[in-house]
Amino acid sequence: MTYRDIIVYLDTGSATSARVDAAVELARRFEARLTAVNLVPAVSSDGGWQLCRDNLQASFEEVASRAGVANGHRAVSPDASAARDFFAHDADLLVVTQPDRRNAGAVPVDFPGRLLLAAGVPLLMLPVGWDAARAIGRRPTVAWNGTGEATRAAHDALPFLRDAERTALFTFDARYGLGETAVEGFAAHLHRHGAEVIVDGWRDDGRGDWLSALFASLDRERSDLIVAGAYGHPRIAERLFGGATQDLLGQDLLPVLLSH
Amino acid sequence: MVVDLIVCLDSTTLDAPALLAKAVSRAAVCRARLCVLDLCAPDALGMASSPTSLEFVEDMRAAFRLGGVDGHHEMAPADPAGLLERTLSADLVIAGRGAATSPHRSGISAPALGALGPPVLIEADGGAGPAGRRILFPWRADRACTRAIHDAMPLLETADEVVLVPLDDGSPATVMRRLAGRGVRVRAEASVDDADSALAPLARRVGADLIVVGLGGPARWRAPAVPTLVARLIDDSSTALLVSR
Numbered sequence: 001m002t003y004r005d006i007i008v009y010l011d012t013g014s015a016t017s018a019r020v021d022a023a024v025e026l027a028r029r030f031e032a033r034l035t036a037v038n039l040v041p042a043v044s045s046d047g048g049w050q051l052c053r054d055n056l057q058a059s060f061e062e063v064a065s066r067a068g069v070a071n072g073h074r075a076v077s078p079d080a081s082a083a084r085d086f087f088a089h090d091a092d093l094l095v096v097t098q099p100d101r102r103n104a105g106a107v108p109v110d111f112p113g114r115l116l117l118a119a120g121v122p123l124l125m126l127p128v129g130w131d132a133a134r135a136i137g138r139r140p141t142v143a144w145n146g147t148g149e150a151t152r153a154a155h156d157a158l159p160f161l162r163d164a165e166r167t168a169l170f171t172f173d174a175r176y177g178l179g180e181t182a183v184e185g186f187a188a189h190l191h192r193h194g195a196e197v198i199v200d201g202w203r204d205d206g207r208g209d210w211l212s213a214l215f216a217s218l219d220r221e222r223s224d225l226i227v228a229g230a231y232g233h234p235r236i237a238e239r240l241f242g243g244a245t246q247d248l249l250g251q252d253l254l255p256v257l258l259s260h
Numbered sequence: 261m262v263v264d265l266i267v268c269l270d271s272t273t274l275d276a277p278a279l280l281a282k283a284v285s286r287a288a289v290c291r292a293r294l295c296v297l298d299l300c301a302p303d304a305l306g307m308a309s310s311p312t313s314l315e316f317v318e319d320m321r322a323a324f325r326l327g328g329v330d331g332h333h334e335m336a337p338a339d340p341a342g343l344l345e346r347t348l349s350a351d352l353v354i355a356g357r358g359a360a361t362s363p364h365r366s367g368i369s370a371p372a373l374g375a376l377g378p379p380v381l382i383e384a385d386g387g388a389g390p391a392g393r394r395i396l397f398p399w400r401a402d403r404a405c406t407r408a409i410h411d412a413m414p415l416l417e418t419a420d421e422v423v424l425v426p427l428d429d430g431s432p433a434t435v436m437r438r439l440a441g442r443g444v445r446v447r448a449e450a451s452v453d454d455a456d457s458a459l460a461p462l463a464r465r466v467g468a469d470l471i472v473v474g475l476g477g478p479a480r481w482r483a484p485a486v487p488t489l490v491a492r493l494i495d496d497s498s499t500a501l502l503v504s505r
Contacts, residue, residue, distance in 0.1 A: 088406075117403070147377070148377035182346070182348060185346075185348075189350070
């Protein structure tokens with residue numbers, strides 16, 4: 001499986017240029033068609049949105065064409081609300097940037113989360129201030145907790161994993177190191193899919209938290225991409241009590257590929 | 261791409277050999293590794309409760325050799341959580357309808373479908389070979405169907421025909437273009453109003469041997485809520501079912 005269709009969302013925020021550059025590079029790497037979905041009509045409240053939309057489209061097409069990437073452009077309607085209105089079901093990968101509340105003209109802060117819940121397509125979220133010259137996915141870390149969501153995320157990330165120098169399979173488990181656990185079997189499965197995988201297991205002994213362990217792992221492995229399943233628990237529970245997905249959506253160090 | 265298949269069966273049941281044959285055939289086509297997870301209940305000594313299972317293991321090994329399949333046999337974990345965890349290292353889980361109603365173990369029961377990571381292929385009773393020559397795909401632009409397309413793609417690409425059935429007023433043109441672009445031989449049927457009751461008869465009318473459906477919702481908190489449609493299709497044994505979550 002590979003990414004044949006990638007969608008990148010355009011808005012008038014300052015992160016759009018870097019996001020387009022990153023998406024163009026991914027489309028070039030995976031030989032995918034890149035479609036820009038222009039959010040301006042749906043988020044712009046002034047009458048000059050047509051000019052904004054046209055400028056964004058022209059800029060995107062120039063960058064994509066210069067890179068030799070097959071590309072297209074679609075604009076959402078002003079009353080777009082559901083995932084299908086944002087053409088989210090028409091791709092293998094969606095590229096967005098982490099919401100930045102300080103960024104005027106950008107999309108609502110809950111847009112990536114809503115898209116993630118409703119699209120059925122993996123979502124690559126770039127951190128605010130991402131430098132498009134940095135590589136994505138050469139040394140990914142898959143955060144795996146033995147759930148269906150995490151398993152699906154790893155499968156969705158296979159085009160990255162097969163292309164990577166090395167993939168770290170991170171697990172934070174009270175049973176780790178006490179006998180054979182499922183993570184070794186899953187690592188072998190990913191290896192059969194063509195990924196070079198090492199298991200980076202941490203035993204949960206009650207003295208640390210998974211997020212601290214994950215970031216220690218990312219640092220040790222010099223990772224450039226986090227892969228994780230999202231919203232394994234009800235979203236309202238995450239909002240009330242915090243959760244892994246919210247933690248990952250809030251971190252601003254690395255791109256994260258999320259699947260739900 | 262399918263590299264790891266798991267077939268869940270109870271080796272003491274009459275339909276086990278037929279299900280095994282379908283799984284071996286599918287593994288041979290995909291050049292995938294096949295794990296036979298045996299759901300049969302061990303007796304107090306830890307052995308299989310019936311000599312049939314020992315004969316089954318010998319027949320299984322012969323089938324692997326004949327099919328050129330890299331396969332092995334395992335006793336399935338006794339607890340449902342362990343069973344679900346074991347299936348995570350697979351691209352596709354195959355089960356028969358017998359496993360769904362096994363008197364010995366719950367196996368891949370309808371409620372468990374919602375908790376799995378990989379898609380589950382529930383083979384039809386009878387039939388000569390593995391399902392997937394003509395595939396019926398109920399479609400609407402939502403998360404469940406989008407995931408189902410991704411999960412079913414290895415089967416869609418090798419099918420003789422894929423029949424897309426719109427479930428709402430939306431146009432299937434975009435999804436049909438995407439499928440056609442990947443070499444899938446796809447055509448659209450007229451939309452149906454009541455999918456719960458119309459899909460099984462429609463599958464028989466168009467000669468489909470496999471229906472693809474998607475479940476919605478995250479695993480843990482909605483696992484028991486399998487839609488009526490899926491439960492009804494599981495009960496209808498004449499057509500195989502690929503369930504994606």
